[in-house]
Amino acid sequence: MTFQFNFTIVNHLENESVPLGDGALAVDSSKESSVSEGKHRDRKCSTEQFDLPQDHLLEHKQLGNATPSQDTDSSLTAANSSSNLEPQEEHPYIRVAKEHTVPEDLKKVLENKVIETLPGLQHVSVVKTILLKENFPGENIISQSFSSQSDLITGVYEGGLKIWECTFDLLAYFTKAKVKFVGKRVLDLGCGSGLLGIVAFKGGAKEIHFQDYNSLVIDEVTLPNVVANSTLEDKGNDVNEPDVKRCRKSEVAQELSKCRFFSGEWSEFCKLVLNSEKFFEKYDLILTSETIYNPDYYGTLHQTFLRLLDKNGRVLLASKAHYFGVGGGIHLFQKFVEERNVFETRTLEIIDKGLKRFLIEMTFK
Numbered sequence: 001m002t003f004q005f006n007f008t009i010v011n012h013l014e015n016e017s018v019p020l021g022d023g024a025l026a027v028d029s030s031k032e033s034s035v036s037e038g039k040h041r042d043r044k045c046s047t048e049q050f051d052l053p054q055d056h057l058l059e060h061k062q063l064g065n066a067t068p069s070q071d072t073d074s075s076l077t078a079a080n081s082s083s084n085l086e087p088q089e090e091h092p093y094i095r096v097a098k099e100h101t102v103p104e105d106l107k108k109v110l111e112n113k114v115i116e117t118l119p120g121l122q123h124v125s126v127v128k129t130i131l132l133k134e135n136f137p138g139e140n141i142i143s144q145s146f147s148s149q150s151d152l153i154t155g156v157y158e159g160g161l162k163i164w165e166c167t168f169d170l171l172a173y174f175t176k177a178k179v180k181f182v183g184k185r186v187l188d189l190g191c192g193s194g195l196l197g198i199v200a201f202k203g204g205a206k207e208i209h210f211q212d213y214n215s216l217v218i219d220e221v222t223l224p225n226v227v228a229n230s231t232l233e234d235k236g237n238d239v240n241e242p243d244v245k246r247c248r249k250s251e252v253a254q255e256l257s258k259c260r261f262f263s264g265e266w267s268e269f270c271k272l273v274l275n276s277e278k279f280f281e282k283y284d285l286i287l288t289s290e291t292i293y294n295p296d297y298y299g300t301l302h303q304t305f306l307r308l309l310d311k312n313g314r315v316l317l318a319s320k321a322h323y324f325g326v327g328g329g330i331h332l333f334q335k336f337v338e339e340r341n342v343f344e345t346r347t348l349e350i351i352d353k354g355l356k357r358f359l360i361e362m363t364f365k
């Protein structure tokens with residue numbers, strides 16, 4: 001079955017057809033659970049990494065693999081042009097992280113976007129973007145993903161343009177387990193649409209950071225989604241008085257200042273936030289859905305948790321049991337984590353409908 005719109009909301013929305021826009025992305029939903037195969041994985045590599053955190057966890061030995069990267073995209077930057085804090089000789093190119101600022105004119109962010117409420121998630125609206133590939137010559141992940149008919153292109157496009165199934169599992173868990181966000185520092189890691197972070201935002205989190213591999217995803221999907229879910233939409237539309245409007249705008253800007261947006265590969269993202277001039281406090285909660293499909297990334301991912309999670313914090317991770325084609329999956333990842341002996345993992349829920357899926361929690365030992 002082929003959907004033709006910017007988001008493929010798999011399984012849950014399989015029967016929801018959306019009108020076509022010219023130039024809209026077509027994604028084959030039948031490939032949802034089997035991510036792109038080895039044909040794109042020609043830069044698979046692994047290295048020992050990186051700078052370890054300056055705390056008690058230093059004593060734990062790190063054996064991670066580095067993330068593969070592939071330079072087919074002009075937005076990639078040579079790694080050796082960035083900070084030399086970390087050895088990266090085996091990666092001539094790596095997707096350097098950057099922070100995306102929220103544009104002042106929020107209306108512009110939503111220009112040409114169609115906002116739709118997700119069925120069953122009335123409190124979260126989702127922006128559907130019309131992505132014309134010629135608008136994004138630098139990061140032509142849309143056309144590449146389309147022409148290769150795959151959901152992921154390792155090191156080029158990591159799947160953030162669509163909403164993956166486990167996101168809904170984690171959202172349901174938040175409600176069921178009454179997960180508290182108030183006052184928490186939250187990271188939506190590998191955010192794609194950013195729904196997990198958005199729920200944390202709406203739930204009163206103190207600060208919410210969104211990270212995706214692709215800057216296009218942040219600019220065209222995550223950021224518009226967050227703006228659409230800020231109170232600007234709820235409050236702003238029916239008001240005409242300039243003073244009231246101005247006041248609401250500044251309220252919204254203040255609210256949005258709790259959110260920060262980052263793109264780039266995980267180790268680069270860690271470097272960016274840890275070395276940033278802005279004060280960085282570790283996260284109380286790291287939310288992450290469908291990010292353990294590729295075993296080559298486990299080292300970097302584990303390292304990211306290790307470096308960015310507060311010692312009393314927890315990771316809530318949602319994943320399919322197995323990712324056919326790429327080889328990752330929950331058991332492999334849990335084994336990897338166990339061997340590093342830094343985190344404890346606990347299975348929160350097993351969803352045995354369709355493809356088996358897991359929700360796990362990770363806390364420091």
Ligand SMILES: C[S@@+](CC[C@H](N)C(=O)[O-])C[C@H]1O[C@@H](n2cnc3c(N)ncnc32)[C@H](O)[C@@H]1O
Pocket residue numbers: 067158159160161162163164165166167189190191192193211212213214264265266267288289290291297300
């Ligand atoms: C399959 S998508 C899942 C998106 C979203 N969490 C969801 O459930 O809909 C995987 C996400 O992980 C991120 N990701 C995967 N590998 C990464 C890496 N090595 N460095 C940075 N981000 C990565 C990508 O940005 C991508 O959005």
